Amino acid sequence: MIPEGWQKAKGVEIADKITKGASPKWQGFEYQENGILFVTSENVRDGFLDISRPKFLPDEFGEKMKNSRLADGDILINIVGASIGRSCIYENNGVPANINQAVCLLRLKKGYNVRFFSLYLQLPSTVRMLLGIQSDSARPNLSLADIRNCLFVFPKEQEQKAIATILSTWDRAIEKAEALIKAKERRKTGLMQRLLTGKVRFGEFAGEAWKEVPLGTLFEPVADTVGDKDIPPYSISAGIGFVSQREKWGKDIAGRQYANYTHLRKGEFAYNKGNSKKYQCGCAYLLRDQDEISVPNVFISFRPKSDQVSADFYEHFFIADYHARELKRYITSGARSDGLLNLNKKDFFKINVPCPPPREQEAIAKVLNAAVAEIDEHRNQLAALKEQKKGLMQQLLTGKVRVKS
Numbered sequence: 449m450i451p452e453g454w455q456k457a458k459g460v461e462i463a464d465k466i467t468k469g470a471s472p473k474w475q476g477f478e479y480q481e482n483g484i485l486f487v488t489s490e491n492v493r494d495g496f497l498d499i500s501r502p503k504f505l506p507d508e509f510g511e512k513m514k515n516s517r518l519a520d521g522d523i524l525i526n527i528v529g530a531s532i533g534r535s536c537i538y539e540n541n542g543v544p545a546n547i548n549q550a551v552c553l554l555r556l557k558k559g560y561n562v563r564f565f566s567l568y569l570q571l572p573s574t575v576r577m578l579l580g581i582q583s584d585s586a587r588p589n590l591s592l593a594d595i596r597n598c599l600f601v602f603p604k605e606q607e608q609k610a611i612a613t614i615l616s617t618w619d620r621a622i623e624k625a626e627a628l629i630k631a632k633e634r635r636k637t638g639l640m641q642r643l644l645t646g647k648v649r650f651g652e653f654a655g656e657a658w659k660e661v662p663l664g665t666l667f668e669p670v671a672d673t674v675g676d677k678d679i680p681p682y683s684i685s686a687g688i689g690f691v692s693q694r695e696k697w698g699k700d701i702a703g704r705q706y707a708n709y710t711h712l713r714k715g716e717f718a719y720n721k722g723n724s725k726k727y728q729c730g731c732a733y734l735l736r737d738q739d740e741i742s743v744p745n746v747f748i749s750f751r752p753k754s755d756q757v758s759a760d761f762y763e764h765f766f767i768a769d770y771h772a773r774e775l776k777r778y779i780t781s782g783a784r785s786d787g788l789l790n791l792n793k794k795d796f797f798k799i800n801v802p803c804p805p806p807r808e809q810e811a812i813a814k815v816l817n818a819a820v821a822e823i824d825e826h827r828n829q830l831a832a833l834k835e836q837k838k839g840l841m842q843q844l845l846t847g848k849v850r851v852k853s
Contacts, residue, residue: 451847454603460596462565465555468527468592469516469547477509484510485545487518487538489526492551495570497524497536510546516553518545521562523554525569525578527590533575537566552595559605563612568600568845603847610851611844618837625830629823636819640768643812644761646802653808663750664797666757670749672711679711679742686724689733690741709742715759716751717766718743719796721788729772729779730789734763746788748796756806760813765801774799 450456459466472478472486479486483504491498510517518524518538526534528550538545547553556562568574581594602608642648646658681693712718712735719732735741743749752759765771778795804812843849 450601451603451850453607454601454847456599456601458596459554459598459600462556462560462600463554463596464557465553466592466595467516468549468552470513470549472505472509472548475509475512477505479503480506483507485540485543487524487545487547487551489529489531489534489548489550492524492526492531492534492536494534495536495566497538497540499540505546507544510544513546516547518547518553519555521555523556523562523566523569525552525554525590525595526550527552527592527595529588532588532590533569533578535566535569537562552590552592554595560602561605561608561612563616564602564608564845565600567612567615567841568602571841571845573846601847607851614844614851615837615840618833618840622830622833622837625826625833629826629830632819632823632826636816636823639816639819640764643815644765644768644770644802646804650808650811653805653811656805656808659803660800661803662797663799663801666753666762666801666803667717667750667797668753669793669797670710670712670716670751673707673745674709674711674742675707677711679709679740680738681706681709682712682738682741682743684718684720684722684731684733684743684747686720686722686731687726690718690735690738690743705744706742708745710745710747710749711740712743712749713740713751714738716749717759717762719748719750719766721746721748721791723789727769727772729769729775730791731769732766732771734759734766736763748793750797758806758809758813760817761804761809762801764813764816771799771801774801 481504483506485499486503486505486509487497487499488503518540520539520542522538524536524538524547526532554565556565578590578594578598581590581598603611682690683693685691710718714735717732717734719730721730723730752762775791775796778791778798780790844851
């Protein structure tokens with residue numbers, strides 16, 4: 449049912465232009481360091497344009513593809529691949545730009561509020577509608593005809609503008625929260641660089657020298673296996689930490705190897721030999737949130753030998769990737785066919801790590817833990833703002849709650 453005073457129209461009726469771009473390779477062009485900004489489906493995110501890693505093409509490409517040249521206020525919609533339905537507004541202060549064949553350009557006629565329709569396209573119900581009309585082919589895609597025939601339900605222009613204005617208040621709050629989190633993360637990184645390396649010392653410990661010792665003098669291997677116990681299997685994702693296999697892959701993938709998985713308990717570490725962009729020499733995490741889990745026995749699991757070793761201090765050390773410099777001495781070559789680095793357990797425990805006095809370890813960990821807790825609090829506030837906006841969108845963009853225009 450259409451809300452009172454609202455109307456329904458096809459995309460072709462509300463747009464001055466609906467088109468898409470083309471592949472530069474098909475046109476005989478290669479990427480270069482500057483020129484025309486080239487926008488692909490990777491750049492079109494949920495509600496924003498991500499050009500943190502821009503691509504450029506020669507000006508000649510822009511001349512040849514004038515019909516898909518972007519203007520500020522154009523709505524971009526992904527129409528090919530896994531990100532179908534993702535959309536945002538192009539706002540780049542008139543910077544010359546074009547799109548590829550996986551992105552649809554929707555340029556609205558006068559009398560239609562760009563921000564309202566951009567938000568409308570982000571509604572889960574709208575995305576589901578777009579997914580429901582996609583062309584029947586081996587690769588998911590929407591045709592330009594699909595977008596032209598897509599039905600939009602909307603109020604008069606004044607109410608469109610009023611709704612967009614209300615939701616922009618939440619957008620500004622979200623932007624401020626995101627900026628604050630980035631600032632706090634930069635501060636935390638600076639603290640880690642100074643405190644974990646001894647460049648800055650607490651006054652009470654200034655006279656006590658740090659030692660560098662092999663990891664094996666502070667930590668011992670965890671060799672306990674799961675056996676016939678029923679312990680949930682986990683993996684490690686770089687930059688995230690421990691992730692349930694069921695959550696990561698939709699199922700437990702341990703199979704016959706499950707009995708040989710390592711039984712890991714709270715306060716113990718596991719090192720994943722898989723390399724990644726963030727951790728080229730692998731990553732290690734401290735188990736904090738669960739009492740016990742099981743992890744693949746290809747991980748190197750370890751725990752402090754005594755209470756004179758602060759697990760929290762070394763958690764920050766590993767998160768900062770300060771183990772990488774030492775590991776490079778022992779990793780014999782690149783990744784194996786299974787994606788794991790060539791590093792044996794014996795050599796892992798040989799790497800040298802800083803060893804401040806126990807009380808200083810605890811003091812450093814306390815400062816860094818407080819920084820992490822502060823960031824987590826701001827992230828929770830950001831998540832709450834996003835949920836509030838999502839709820840408002842559902843109410844306002846569908847006409848369930850009306851706005852005085």
